[in-house]
């Protein structure tokens with residue numbers, strides 16, 4: 001079975017501590033055939049509209065070194081996770097133009113706007129179900145803007161708020177009741193040629209789960225990647241096999257990897 005982990009952070013991400021080499025060695029130990037680095041590009045500082053600047057020569061050099069070193073053992077691709085693009089689409093496009101030889105871009109949302117002023121869900125996720133539902137709607141409105149824009153390969157971790165509401169804050173929330181909003185997101189993604197990821201969430205509930213993957217498929221969605229969201233070697237490849245089984249159970253016949261922004265389909 002071809003196993004590919006398409007969501008891996010190295011120490012170029014602000015919240016990563018391990019080198020690309022450490023992560024790639026872990027991927028070989030986990031029996032993976034391919035990985036893609038997806039370090040965070042967070043365009044704006046939280047709570048302000050201050051644009052960040054990036055020196056992409058640093059991760060590019062690290063990537064080239066690792067790719068060379070791992071030759072014949074594992075395929076290594078170069079991507080990014082572009083966060084919060086709807087806060088400043090023109091700047092997002094400017095940054096995308098600066099990216100070197102990129103294979104893959106995850107588009108994602110981690111922050112809430114309005115009264116949350118761009119705070120990260122990690123910090124501001126609700127502790128009660130009423131506020132949680134308001135936050136999910138707010139989050140989905142941002143994701144919908146992102147999907148309409150569509151300048152990325154796949155939408156990352158569609159149901160991300162659940163990670164913090166349930167795993168960290170002890171709630172039992174779902175996206176039930178937001179079927180219309182999610183369907184609109186899927187239809188926009190598909191029409192823009194974008195896919196989604198199954199974020200295996202380091203072994204916790206996959207983001208998104210079965211119900212939403214089936215809806216994506218019913219909408220005609222075909223492009224799906226699998227990614228662990230590992231920030232440490234321990235989680236590289238975590239539950240990728242289980243994610244493939246989940247996709248099969250939802251009726252998918254293929255999953256994707258990417259090369260120079262083009263999807264490559266692999267049999268499940």
Ligand SMILES: [Zn+2]
Pocket residue numbers: 081108110156157
């Ligand atoms: Zn993310």
